[in-house]
Amino acid sequence: MTLDAIVDGISEVACDVLVIGGGTAGPMAALKAKQKNPKANVILLEKANVKRSGAISMGMDGLNNAVIPGYATPEQYTKEITIANDGIVNQKAVLKYAQNCYKIIEELDSYGIRFLKNENGDFAVKKVHHIGTYVLPMPNGETVKKALYRQLRRARLLISNRYMATRLLTGTDGRVAGAIAVNTRTSEFLVIKAKSVILCMGAAGRLGLPTSGYMYGTYENAANAGDGYAMAYHAGAALANLECFQINPLIKDYNGPACAYVAGPFGAYTANNEGARFIECDYWSGQMMLEFFNELQSGKGPVFLKLNHLHEDTIKEIETILHKVERPTRGLFHEGRGTDYRREMIEMHISEIGFCSGHSASGVFVDDFGRTTIPGLYAAGDMASVPHNYMLGAFTNGAIAGEDAAEYAANVDFASFDAGAVALEKERVLAPTKREDGIPPNQIEYKTRRLVNDYLQPPKVTRKYELGQTRLAEVRDDLENRMMVRNSHELMRALEAHSILDCADMAAFASLYRTESRWGLYHLRTDFPHKNDEDWFCHTLLSKKDGRMACEKRAVDPYVVPIAEDERDLYDKQRIRASA
Amino acid sequence: MSDPFESYSDLDDLAEQLASDDAGERRVAVMELADLGDPQAIPLLARAMADKDAGVRLQVARALESYDGPAAAAVLVTALTDPDKEVASAASESAAELKDPASADPLFPLVEHTSPFVRASALRALKELRRKESLKPALQALRDSDPQVRVQAVGVVGFLKLEEAVPALKSAAADPDPLVRRAAISALTFSHTQTATETIAKGLADSDWMVREIAAETLGSAHGEGAAAQLLATLSDPFWQVRLKTIRSLGKLKHKPAIKGISEALGHAQANLRKEAAAALGEIGDPSAKPALEAVADDPDPDVRKNIRWALQQIAIKAAASA
Amino acid sequence: MPLAPTFTTVPVVVDDAKCIAEKGCTVCVDVCPLDVLRISDTTGKAYMAYDECWYCMPCEADCPTGAVKVNIPYLLK
Numbered sequence: 001m002t003l004d005a006i007v008d009g010i011s012e013v014a015c016d017v018l019v020i021g022g023g024t025a026g027p028m029a030a031l032k033a034k035q036k037n038p039k040a041n042v043i044l045l046e047k048a049n050v051k052r053s054g055a056i057s058m059g060m061d062g063l064n065n066a067v068i069p070g071y072a073t074p075e076q077y078t079k080e081i082t083i084a085n086d087g088i089v090n091q092k093a094v095l096k097y098a099q100n101c102y103k104i105i106e107e108l109d110s111y112g113i114r115f116l117k118n119e120n121g122d123f124a125v126k127k128v129h130h131i132g133t134y135v136l137p138m139p140n141g142e143t144v145k146k147a148l149y150r151q152l153r154r155a156r157l158l159i160s161n162r163y164m165a166t167r168l169l170t171g172t173d174g175r176v177a178g179a180i181a182v183n184t185r186t187s188e189f190l191v192i193k194a195k196s197v198i199l200c201m202g203a204a205g206r207l208g209l210p211t212s213g214y215m216y217g218t219y220e221n222a223a224n225a226g227d228g229y230a231m232a233y234h235a236g237a238a239l240a241n242l243e244c245f246q247i248n249p250l251i252k253d254y255n256g257p258a259c260a261y262v263a264g265p266f267g268a269y270t271a272n273n274e275g276a277r278f279i280e281c282d283y284w285s286g287q288m289m290l291e292f293f294n295e296l297q298s299g300k301g302p303v304f305l306k307l308n309h310l311h312e313d314t315i316k317e318i319e320t321i322l323h324k325v326e327r328p329t330r331g332l333f334h335e336g337r338g339t340d341y342r343r344e345m346i347e348m349h350i351s352e353i354g355f356c357s358g359h360s361a362s363g364v365f366v367d368d369f370g371r372t373t374i375p376g377l378y379a380a381g382d383m384a385s386v387p388h389n390y391m392l393g394a395f396t397n398g399a400i401a402g403e404d405a406a407e408y409a410a411n412v413d414f415a416s417f418d419a420g421a422v423a424l425e426k427e428r429v430l431a432p433t434k435r436e437d438g439i440p441p442n443q444i445e446y447k448t449r450r451l452v453n454d455y456l457q458p459p460k461v462t463r464k465y466e467l468g469q470t471r472l473a474e475v476r477d478d479l480e481n482r483m484m485v486r487n488s489h490e491l492m493r494a495l496e497a498h499s500i501l502d503c504a505d506m507a508a509f510a511s512l513y514r515t516e517s518r519w520g521l522y523h524l525r526t527d528f529p530h531k532n533d534e535d536w537f538c539h540t541l542l543s544k545k546d547g548r549m550a551c552e553k554r555a556v557d558p559y560v561v562p563i564a565e566d567e568r569d570l571y572d573k574q575r576i577r578a579s580a
Numbered sequence: 581m582s583d584p585f586e587s588y589s590d591l592d593d594l595a596e597q598l599a600s601d602d603a604g605e606r607r608v609a610v611m612e613l614a615d616l617g618d619p620q621a622i623p624l625l626a627r628a629m630a631d632k633d634a635g636v637r638l639q640v641a642r643a644l645e646s647y648d649g650p651a652a653a654a655v656l657v658t659a660l661t662d663p664d665k666e667v668a669s670a671a672s673e674s675a676a677e678l679k680d681p682a683s684a685d686p687l688f689p690l691v692e693h694t695s696p697f698v699r700a701s702a703l704r705a706l707k708e709l710r711r712k713e714s715l716k717p718a719l720q721a722l723r724d725s726d727p728q729v730r731v732q733a734v735g736v737v738g739f740l741k742l743e744e745a746v747p748a749l750k751s752a753a754a755d756p757d758p759l760v761r762r763a764a765i766s767a768l769t770f771s772h773t774q775t776a777t778e779t780i781a782k783g784l785a786d787s788d789w790m791v792r793e794i795a796a797e798t799l800g801s802a803h804g805e806g807a808a809a810q811l812l813a814t815l816s817d818p819f820w821q822v823r824l825k826t827i828r829s830l831g832k833l834k835h836k837p838a839i840k841g842i843s844e845a846l847g848h849a850q851a852n853l854r855k856e857a858a859a860a861l862g863e864i865g866d867p868s869a870k871p872a873l874e875a876v877a878d879d880p881d882p883d884v885r886k887n888i889r890w891a892l893q894q895i896a897i898k899a900a901a902s903a
Numbered sequence: 904m905p906l907a908p909t910f911t912t913v914p915v916v917v918d919d920a921k922c923i924a925e926k927g928c929t930v931c932v933d934v935c936p937l938d939v940l941r942i943s944d945t946t947g948k949a950y951m952a953y954d955e956c957w958y959c960m961p962c963e964a965d966c967p968t969g970a971v972k973v974n975i976p977y978l979l980k
Contacts, residue, residue: 003941003952013584043585050586052934052961112645112677119738119767121710142964143645143677150646153617159586162938183584184938190584212979215955216937222957223936253979267821267852269883277851280882309850311821313790329958333975437904484904489938489953604926607967611930639967 004487006433009188010426015041015158016409017402018179018194020165021228022046023054023221024391025381025398026200027148028104032402033198033409034155040406043192044157045181047164047492048223051149055202055221055358055382056391058328059142061321063115063392064135064261064284066105067098071125071133074098078561084283085361085387086518086531088241088539091560093368093386093397101396105136108395111147114140126265135261139321142328163190164492165227167425168197168235168377171415176235176376178417180425184492187433191422195409196376198401199364200394201228203246203382204503206496208352208457209449210255215442217255219248219351220382225496226503228383229355232364233502238373238541240365240385240554242510243523245458246356247289249303252349256327258305263318268307271345272300284388286360286520293350293458293521304345315341350521352449353457355503358382358390360522365541365554370401373543376412378405431480432494438484441494448475448501456504459524460511469508476501505549510542513551589616595624603633610636614643622651629655634664641670645677653683656705657690660698668697675705684709691717696726703732707739715740719748727757734760738767746771750779758788765794769801781810789819796822800829808835815841820850827853831860839864843872851881858884862891865898914958914976915940915951921970922948931962931971 016037019030022044030044046053067077077098082089105123109115116124116137126135138144152159163181169191171177178193205220216222233239249270251258260270261284270292272278278295281288295303307315319341323331339346357363363385370378378401379385381394389397432438455468479501485491516532517525539554589612597609610628613621625647628640641659644652656678659671675687683705690702703721706714714736721733734752737745752764765783768776783795796814799807807829814826815838827845830838838860845857854876861869873892879885917931924932925947932940932949940962941952949971956976963971974980 011584048936048938049933052959052965053936057934057936057961058959058964110679112648112679114676118769119735119763120741120770121707121739122769140676146645147677149615150617153588153615153646156588156617160584161586161933163584210979212976214976214978216957217976217979218957221936221959222955254975255979267824269852277881277883280886282886309852311789311819314821327958328960328964329973329975332973333980336975336980486904492938493955602926604923604928607923608927611928611967635968642967 002487004185004489006187006488006491009186010191011188012191012193013043014193014414015043016195017042017405018192018197019044019200019402020179020197021054021200021202021381022050022159023200023202023381024056024394025401026054026198027152028395028398029198029200029380029402029405030157031151031155032399033406034157036403036406037410040409042157043160043194044152045160045163045165045179045192047162047184047227049161050152050159052145053223055224056144057221059144060138060391061141061259061262062135062137063105063390065101065388065390065392066125066134066136067101068105068123068125068136069102075561077134079563079567080283081388082559082561082563083567084285087537087563088361088518088556089387090367090385090557092557093366095560096368096400097386097389097393097396100400101392104392104396104399108147111151113144113147114138135265137262137321142324160190164495165231166429166495168231169193169417169421170235170374171417173415174375175412175415176374177415180422182429182491182495183488185488187430187488187491189426193414195412195414196378196405198370198378198380198405199228199232199383200379200381200398201231201383203354203356203358204229204499205354205356206500207354207449207503207507208452209446210352211349212253212255215446215449219250219255219257220354220356224382225499226355227496227499228379229364229506230499230502232372232379233506233542233544235374235377236544237377238365238543239506240361240363240539240541242355242362242506242542243514243540244286244361244519245507245522246354246360246362247458247521248351248359249289249292249348250351251305251330251333252302252347254330254333255351256330258346258348259322260305262321263305263307266314266318267310268305268318270348271304271306273302273304274300275306275345284359286522288520289350289522290520290524296350303348305348306345307341308343308345312342353452353507355507356382357385357387358393359388360519361385361387365539369404370397371404376408376415429491429495432483432485433491435482435484438482439478441483441485441490441497444475444479444483445493445497445500448472448497448504451475452504452507456507456511458521459526462512462525462527465508465512469505472501472504472508506542509549510540510551514540588618591618591620591624598624598628603636606631606633606636607639610639610643614646617646619647619649619651622647622655626655629658634667637662637664637667638670641667641674644671645674648678648680648683650682650685653678654686657686660690660701661693661695672697672701672704675701676708678705679708681709681711684711684714688713688717691721696724696729699724700726700728700732703729703736707732707735710739712740715742715745719745722748722752727760730755730757730760731763734763734767738763738770741770743771743773746773746775750775753779753783758786758791761786761788761791762794765791765798769798772804777804777807781807784810784814789822792817792819792822793825796825796829800832805833805835808833808838811835812838812841820848820853824853824856827856827860831863834864836864836866839866839869843869846872846876851884854879854881854884855887858887858891862887862894865894867895867899870895911954912977913951913954914956914974915962916972916974917949918970918972919946919948921968923968924949928967930965930967934961934965936961
């Protein structure tokens with residue numbers, strides 16, 4: 001038998017709540033939907049296997065946005081995220097997260113996920129700076145996925161692994177009607193009718209190309225190709241602030257997180273080639289990334305993670321946390337190069353670009369219940385627009401969306417949809433399998449991503465963006481008319497190439513729309529170098545209108561946690577360099 | 581077309597597979613029992629724990645992390661005492677994930693087991709279960725010959741947060757092993773009795789720098805003016821790490837007599853320490869710190885400069901409020 | 904369709920002597936987020952079928968017999 005041979009087949013199932021994506025937000029959404037309405041039929045669909053899928057497949061080394069009573073308040077957190085995001089936030093959603101996340105930490109703790117505790121059994125929250133304290137290490141964070149999976153099995157949820165959702169079905173009345181998926185090993189189709197759908201499909205992490213040239217050496221789990229962004233777009237949902245890219249400081253070449261926030265409380269910091277600190281900004285933000293980028297470009301680059309001033313015992317402690325959890329090959333990587341934290345600083349670099357609200361603010365537009373602009377359609381986690389929500393945000397907002405989606409599903413019937421949509425989608429998906437000759441998906445993908453690096457990587461130059469759009473259109477022509485696959489696995493990669501190209505187009509379109517600079521490096525436009533609050537203190541919403549990409553402005557909702565004028569300036573002032 | 585959903589294996593089928601002559605097949609059956617998530621799998625796991633193949637038993641010890649409650653804990657007890665080291669250490673990890681207080685019952689007898697590894701593992705698991713019945717055996721274990729056992733025993737006592745255990749923790753804070761002393765000081769965080777504060781303060785003069793560090797840190801959490809006065813001594817500790825925690829605690833306690841000592845750290849070579857000193861002076865917010873802060877406003881480190889600016893702001897805000 | 908075979912290095916290496924895939928074990932294949940591992944029809948053992956590795960480690964960590972080793976892909980090593 002040929003490996004992953006293509007089989008012809010289609011079946012249909014129906015459920016109350018369909019959760020797409022079994023990483024972090026998805027399992028929590030499915031669990032909460034089931035708990036909210038035990039009679040509801042809940043399906044959890046996953047492109048890989050729920051056991052080890054998503055951004056935290058190998059675990060997580062800690063929480064960096066834990067709002068724990070006694071250490072930080074929800075209002076304080078909301079304020080900080082508002083400032084870090086240059087004011088463009090839906091505060092209601094941020095505040096709701098902050099108010100609910102402690103409950104979720106306690107729940108995760110009850111699942112057997114171990115957070116760092118002192119000898120009184122209280123959470124050992126670590127201080128990062130004087131403004132707020134949000135870091136809670138997870139010394140056994142490699143067990144996160146296992147503990148989640150256990151809960152799913154106990155609840156006897158319907159889990160469907162190795163099915164990649166390709167398109168949403170929308171009802172004739174504008175509501176969501178379900179989704180179409182294809183098996184990644186057999187190419188058989190599954191049509192899932194659903195009363196409500198929650199998208200938890202992660203970041204668009206395979207957008208830019210890592211400088212190592214290894215296509216899967218991305219910062220995000222390389223399975224997160226932006227399928228959710230593309231699906232939401234084609235269904236007509238609005239996507240917010242896509243021009244606010246994700247760019248992260250990473251260990252050079254390894255492309256894994258430097259985890260300064262884990263090592264930070266132990267005294268480690270980011271330094272230039274003189275071993276001196278240079279970051280002025282208080283927050284993990286585009287502004288911080290700009291300072292990082294500027295230092296890299298200057299004569300004081302490269303940039304390093306510095307630990308060699310710490311005591312041997314402290315370094316040992318950091319190594320145990322960093323080398324075991326989240327990206328455990330990190331220890332192996334350093335070993336291969338003979339790097340020792342005790343002796344030398346660790347070279348860092350910035351990542352390829354992507355969409356990810358988990359770290360920045362680019363996501364499918366949602367309100368404080370995770371509702372998108374399509375009735376019955378929800379989004380949570382890295383792909384939903386609640387800014388800087390990280391892993392704990394995925395859990396918390398997944399829970400919020402799961403409960404609301406269960407309630408919604410209990411009060412509606414299935415939306416009726418055009419039967420022809422399934423046949424059309426089947427034809428679109430299988431097109432590359434019908435060709436005898438053509439371009440393999442990995443070449444289409446490589447070219448797309450190389451163009452993203454060449455033309456879309458900030459600083460953003462209008463002329464380069466326009467050239468990029470022209471070149472990406474040429475790739476689209478190849479993708480639609482000449483891409484060819486030989487088996488089901490390659491078909492999955494071909495479908496991901498579609499998502500990646502869609503995301504590249506959206507990144508370019510959204511960036512050109514906002515004619516100002518904002519969020520530091522994330523949206524630094526050389527032709528419009530200044531922040532322009534008068535015209536652009538707003539969200540931008542991108543959506544598909546009459547088959548074409550369109551952008552519009554959306555006002556920022558009135559703040560529920562007021563930010564005084566001088567507080568906004570406070571951080572700008574702090575960035576002023578020393579006179580000496 | 582095959583069923584699109586993950587299956588929940590049949591217990592009878594797995595029982596049959598567990599009787600296979602092939603150890604590999606038995607091992608695969610145990611893995612499926614782990615994924616089942618159904619407590620009915622536990623009796624089968626118990627049977628598999630008697631397997632002659634250590635690989636199968638190792639798989640059982642790992643599978644048990646998926647289960648909780650006294651029945652699962654009873655199988656873990658067997659696994660913890662397995663002659664194979666790998667099996668026992670996997671069981672120790674699984675036992676640390678138990679959350680159901682009832683799981684403690686089968687574990688209690690292990691606290692007196694002949695192997696120190698078993699004793700320490702049992703105590704480690706008992707910590708999270710927070711059963712009052714654990715106190716007595718844990719207090720006894722504080723006198724164990726093995727330091728790892730004593731460290732875990734301190735945790736069991738500390739997690740219970742009982743004032744009656746403070747004297748025992750005080751003795752543990754004088755343990756010959758520094759790891760036990762560290763744990764004991766951390767375990768005293770909850771108590772604000774004079775004995776607790778005095779014991780922690782005594783840790784400031786410990787021979788081990790990490791004990792001094794945790795003592796300095798712990799005193800910052802609501803141990804009052806008395807504690808603050810004690811902290812002045814570690815402002816000149818030979819380890820900058822200890823001084824850093826000392827300064828942070830003095831800032832938290834807003835201890836004005838420390839201003840002069842803290843100000844001296846503003847000139848230290850270690851930027852981490854300078855930054856902490858500036859922040860602490862801001863938290864205290866007394867105008868007498870102003871000249872020292874202003875003198876170093878041009879510190880080469882941006883984080884230090886930021887904290888100096890913040891501190892000066894705090895001082896100004898407080899001055900305006902009291903005016 | 905032209906085929907131009909080139910040899911390559913793969914990050915995930917399986918020790919056939921330890922692998923128990925022929926007994927029905929599919930753990931490493933199941934847990935791979937990029938679905939790059941398969942069980943060979945000829946040897947009955949697991950192997951890396953597609954060089955698309957995120958070097959994330961579940962295959963190695965979850966292998967019951969310690970048969971799987973994840974190496975850093977050469978291009979970024």
